[in-house]
Amino acid sequence: MFQQLIYDLMIRAYRLAIAIVSPFNGKAGKWISGRRGWREKLRNNLNTEGQKVFWVHAASLGEFEQGRPVIDMMRSEFPQCKIVLTFFSPSGYEIRKGYDKVDLVTYLPLDTRSNARDFLTIVNPSVAIFIKYEFWFNHLAELKARSIPVLLVAGRLHEKQGFFKPWGGFFRKGLSAFEHFFLQDKTSAYLLDELGFKNYTVNGDTRFDRVLAIQEEDRKFPEIEKFSGGHPTIVVGSSWPYDEILIQKYIAGKRPGSFKVIFAPHEIDKKRINEFINRSPLPAIRYSDISNSTGSESVLFIDSIGMLSHLYRYSTVAMIGGGFGAGIHNTLEAAVWSKPLVFGPRYKMFREAVDLVENGSAFPVESQMELDEILDKLLFGDSTIRELAGQMAWRYCESGQGASKQVVQYVSASI
Template identity: 25%
Template sequence: MLRLIYRAAWWIVAPLAVLRLLIRSRKERGYREHIAERFGRGPARSASDLAPLIWVHAVSVGETRAAQPLIEALLKAHPEARLLLTHMTPSGRATGIELFGDRVMRSYLPYDSPAFVRRFLRAWRPSLGIVMETEVWPTLIDECKRADVPLVLTNARMSERSYKRATRFGRAVREVFGGFSRVLAQTLSDAERLSALGARNVAVLGNLKFDMSAPPELIERGHSWRAAIGDRPVWVAASTREGEEALVLRAFASLNVPDALLILVPRHPQRFDEVSALVTSMGMTSARRSVWAPKPVAAGSGADVPDALPPYIQVLLGDSMGELGAYYAAADLAFIGGSLLPLGGQNLIEACAAGVPVLIGPHTFNFTQATKDAINAGAALRVEDPQDLARGLRELFNDKPRRLGMSAAAAAFAAAHRGATERTVSVLSALLEGNDEA
């Protein structure tokens, strides 16, 4: 009964979804492009293209970046195959273009209605489907099973909070999770919760995000920015969410570290102007990376060389996409957003891999194990509120040996957990070759 209600609801919601896309496009124009793809229409493979197709779904920017090492490994392991990358957001699609160019095909994932999903599957004829982390769409799972397309939930995570919500649906949720061909979990806790929800063939393979690494030219770009900033204490507030920037700026105002510079990087690009106005309203001087620094140069052609950042600038707004690695390379410390408010946190692994000590708020239920392990390794420090954030930053800026020790611990922590990509490719390759016993 729940399934019938769910499917009927999509027929009602679909026209409203287009209206929502148009409304969202006022802030991010990409939402009004490729709308037909969201109904399973648009590009399709030619009938003569008989190569196996590996389809990877990464909803937005974070999932796309997490999928990068996996996609690169799949392209290398299966040069005979084609690869389709689907998204739900324009920023995710833009990230896919930036990372892979024309090496992959791309489309938006259709809305979760049988007619739209069937049209999508007929158009692309995937040999294997891979969805990242928490992307569970009941109709998509049903239709892949009906079309005999193995569908794998990869880098899967299931927080205690999400697990409790899912159990309210009883048998229906077990049927949904039982439809995956494989579930490749990040941690044992994730695997246990997913199994309890009905997932079959569950394996613990680790977190793909540990295998992410910033390209050398991006690190070089960050170092050139740091040279232009000069010998100032620098911290980055990365992937901040709505309502959180005000808390971060409040912490900065009470930091009391002379000449400190905050690099503020909102998670969503449509909010850059809003956050810039907030900084000004709080009486702080700022510059925007897009204005201050040169445009990114082509890989291998040298680093950007911006003019010196004026010493009176207090906040550098990171209003660019795909440069988080450069911001980390320019910073002494990193605060990871989405964690001062009950939003579940964001990925701290990229900062650790860059050797940057991490401060993170109390709300990290989407990254429970990685956060716990980073704290235990001495790579991260938990803070409870803006005042505690200011205190933690101040202590680390004033204690260089401790800060350098955390930096070494962060790099070691990231290095120790690598290898999930290789294990995941092994399982996926066996499925692609028709070995169900993988």
């Protein structure tokens, strides 16, 4: 009871903190405004007409991409059912609020007991699916009280989470709401075993299914293909400022026209893009201005959302951003196009990145010198190394498919 009280106070304190900074922070402002009047919005926009409802929750955009192949497959398998998709973060909601494979996209209400009761009364889901490691304990408690099946999909647990601490009884109780855990790895299964949970399946990462589906879409950008022009090309995906500085230093000594660089930044900041273009050692252009290209540019800065996963097809080498910061971004989006990968040293938290390094398709670097050496080798050296790395990347992606199908089969048997 005491831990429940502390949790509730922390949730309300978080809400207060967001409200205080919201006038000065655009993302916080959207977090507040997006949840305003949520009960009325749900009642007005969700008409179930006696149909079964699937509720899928993702923290943000990355988790949505993991859940997306499951959602797409459920839409195909259960066309008569309603699907409600909720986000915690504005970065997921704002980009995917128009997603047409679900019936409603909305924010998850703040995790209070009264909000959880009202949300579940209005939505009345037949099944609830949480993606990866998003746990909201008042919603979970209410789901359990109503005997609504709850699944964790693409789950990944680690020993630093509260479930596995001596004081974590309240959090462990939350895990009992899950009817089944679909896990990415054996480490997560071992941790659940330690707590006495046996209701799990280690079926891998649903992102494999997603990136393979993206490849099959075969979306092309003729203007970018023209920009690349058959030259050796680096695509720097989800780049952060430090990634961009490293590449800027790399290209400083290169001859214009000998190769191309395409930046797809993690966050589109017009001021930062302008500053980079102005100080670029080689001619540079924004994607929004590409129709005005003279053909002499060596650097292209993408200032549009939703392109990256398809851009890697134009790369000779893919550099994955974030490895010199908090951690790298999605490696599978590049690997599925049979491309060798390069990234910074902070990758070991990501199982797929570790696997790609071990099988020889990815190359971690820790300094400017190491980055320069591996890029020269992959771009201008013996093509056999590059081709073999690309082949191993593709095989790794192909071997990981099928997790989404297992989830949907379980849902089908449960309803």
